[in-house]
Structure formats: structure tokens, C-alpha cells
Amino acid sequence: MRINGSNQPNFNPYKNIVKKQAEVKREINKQDQIEISKEAKQLQESERPNEKRAEYVQSIKNLVQSGEYKVDSEKVAKK
Template sequence: MKINNLGPINVNPYKKNMSKVDNLPKTSTKTDKVEISTAALELRQNSKVVLERAERVEALRHQVEAGTYSVDAESVAKSVIQYFKSN
């Protein structure tokens, strides 16, 4: 049985649809935006916790620079064990 070509060779049926897609109007992509009020920023900067943390970090920094900082291995081990027990 011989089959003859009935139409053009290498016809892509999706080619017509692609031209329709190209002609669609371009939509802009929307992005999320977060704004923190000046009052919230002010509260964060003046927070007692933030100030205490900054003092603690500064004290640790001085100890490390002076070479007097030492790590309590037992305390670290206990906190690691506690962390894995709770998870």
C-alpha cells in the first residue's frame, strides 16, 4: 500500500497558536512590598532587649579580641542535647 503526501511537509499545528500568543497584551508582574512605619523602627531601636543584646555582644567582642573568652563545653553540650530532645 502506498501512501502519498496529502499536505505540506513539516507543518507545525501549533505555529498558528504561537502567533496568537505573541499578540496578547503584556501584563506587568506584581511584586509584594513591605513597609515598616517610622514608629515601629523607633521602637525597635530603643527596645530594652536590643540595647542589652548590643551590650552583651560588645562585651563578648572585647573578650574575644583580648583572648580571654572561654567556652563552657558542658553548657554547650547540654543545650545541644536539649535542642534535639525538644525536636
């Protein structure tokens, strides 16, 4: 009867530990990357306020803050 002990040439108990450490080092060296699709870029462009609209809103804000803004009750009633 022949018994093969732990002195086999293929047997290395630390092999798995070394592999895991190498994998962890590879993961640490990875850099985050982001890729934005064309559709997402178009959505970002559409979310930007229109310059004319922004000026109009700012003028109304200024009138409200100064107390000069008047509400047309007839227009409100029609809507």
C-alpha cells in the first residue's frame, strides 16, 4: 500500500492566499469610469433653462420682492 502525503509536488497550501492577495491588489488599482449615452446628454441639455425664460422669471421675482407686482384678476378668473 502506498500513501501519498503532503509532500506532493502540486500541493501548496498558501497558493489560494497568494491568489486572493493578487486579486485584491488588482481591484485596488482599478479606476472608476463613467460613460454617458447620447440620450442622457440630450436630456441634460434640455434641462438647462432657456435664457429668455430665465430673464423673465428673474424680472418677476424682482417685481414681487419690491412689491410692485400686480395680479390681473380678470386673467386669473378666465383661467
